[in-house]
Amino acid sequence: MLVFEFKTYGKSSQFTAIDEAIRTAQFVRNSCLRYWIDNKKVNKYDLNKYCAVLAHDFPFADELNSMARQASAERAWSAISRFYDNCKKGILGKKGYPKFQKNSRSVEYKSTGWKLAEDRKSINFTDKKGIxxxxxxxxxxxxxxxxxxIKRVRLVKRADGVYIQFCIDVDRKENTEPSGNTxxxxxxxxxxxxxxxxxxIENPRFLRKGEKVLKRSARRVSRRVRGSKNRGQARQILGKRHLKISRQRKDHAVKLARCVISSNDVVAYEDLRIKNMVKNHCLAKxxxxxxxxxxRVWLEYFGKVFEKVTVAVNPQYTSQECSSCGVIVKKTLSTRTHVCKCGCSLGRDENAAKIILSRGLGTVGHTGTFGIEPSNALGELTSTVAGEILPQQVSSSIKESPRL
Incomplete structure (x- = not known):
């Protein structure tokens, strides 16, 4: 599945109708979640049937296209099924119990409710919302x-406007000659x-470089009166600053991952648990x-596109083990040079990279896949599963600033 993204233009009344459609989709999603909480043994088909009940009881829900209501119900079931999967796997700590959405920024249509123009330069939404x-x-x-x-059409609201995403049912494959490099x-x-x-490769540090502007924009928001027009404008400016940084990060990750995958046949990297690492408040930012x-997500995606092998290896002792003789040489984080009794003297990170490669070559096949495909904040080609809702994809595209 490929996702093409276009920025859309229209009248202010149309964007007001889009906001209403997004709020209705959020209402349907939250209502389906409440229905699952109040009733036992509810499956995804029951949630789809419940959408018709909501349309009958609430006129504003009936104005939204029927398949758009079903897509919202599928989003609710996606959160529920993820919670079930975490419980079955016995994950320690919180299992991700489904929560009610407060600030949804997207609505998704399936095969009806929209009509694309013959010149493919405009789209008409035909439901009763009046878009x-x-x-x-x-x-x-x-x-x-x-x-x-075209299996899905999404309306996504961001800080700099409204975007339309087209989910196209086609597999992306690119053939390249083997380079023989690992x-x-x-x-x-x-x-x-x-x-x-x-x-x-130098760390770009996009947030650190733009932190001064972000803080200044945040101060302007805090100084404005709540509910005023000036505060709304300041919030929009702050959202654009965050959106720019998120797009810079993605652009850097996409270009770098594509370059690495296209130049090598086997790519090995660490299977890091970022969620645990950011608990260190000194290094979290x-x-x-x-x-x-x-x-890593883009490495795995381009690995599938170019049919290259990507391997995630256990990061334990990669910085301590000697790449020459295999002896454990303990060192603190401040020690940046690996020196072993066997005579091996390398940079700490280069030594760890050699250990990662040796472990990756000992692993057969493509491992470490998340099951999450990258989002398309810049209109790039991305991969998704046909007929499925990917909340991670949507959330990464539309929630660039959780504080707004």
Whole structure:
């Protein structure tokens, strides 16, 4: 599944109708979740049937397209099924009990409720919400695909406007000649990563560089009166600042991951648990700013596209083990050079990258896949599962600033 994204333009009344459609979709999703909480043994088919009950009881819910209501019910069931899966796996700590949404920013249509123009430059939403015809602006050409291949259409609201996403049922594959190269990657905070060949990539630190502007914009929001027009404008500016940083991170991760995958046949990297690492309050901001998780997701995605092998290895003792003789050489985090009794003297990160590569070559097949495909904040081609709702994909695209 490919996702093409276009920015849309229309009248203020149309954007008001889009806001109403998003609020209705949120209402349907939360109502389905409440129905699951109040009734035992409810499955996803029961939630789809419950959408008809909501449309009968609430006129504003009936104005939304029936398949859009079903898509909202599927979002509720996606959160429920994830909670069930975590319980079955016996995950320690919180299991991710489904929560009610407060600030949803997207609504999803299936095969009905919209009609694409013949020139593919505008789209008309035909439900009773009154959205009407919206102009599309983007670099992707929809003429290469049939209308029947478009399985989902999403309206996504961001700080800088409203975007439309088209989920197209087609597999993306690119054939490249084998390069015969293998590489191990050790990510870090000083350098973005160091590979097994000794090459280092500078950490861009987008949040650190833009932190001064973010703080100034946040102060302007706090000084405005709640509910005033000036506060709303200040919030919008702050949202655009956060959106710019998130797009910079994604652009950097996409380009870097594509370059790594296209240049090597086997790529090994650490199977890091970012959720546990950010519990260190001293390094949490720097770890989140590095966006290692997003880089790994794109590595695995391009690995599937180019049919290359990507392997996630256990990171335990990769910084302590000697890449030459295998002896454990204990060192503190401040020690940046690996020196072993066997005579091996390397940079700490380069030594770890060689250990990661050796462990990855001992693993057969493609491992470490999350089951989460990357989002398309910049209109890039992305992968998703046909006929399924990916809340991670939606949330990463539309929730660039949780504080807003």
């Amino acid at each position: 009407g015809r919206l102009k599309l602006k983007g670099t992707r050409d929809l003429h290469f695909y049939q209308i029947s291949q 590489i191990g990657l050790d990510v870090g905070l000083k350098e973005y990563y160091t590979d097994s060949n000794g090459t280092t 720097s770890i989140n700013d590095a966006s290692w998780y997003q880089f």
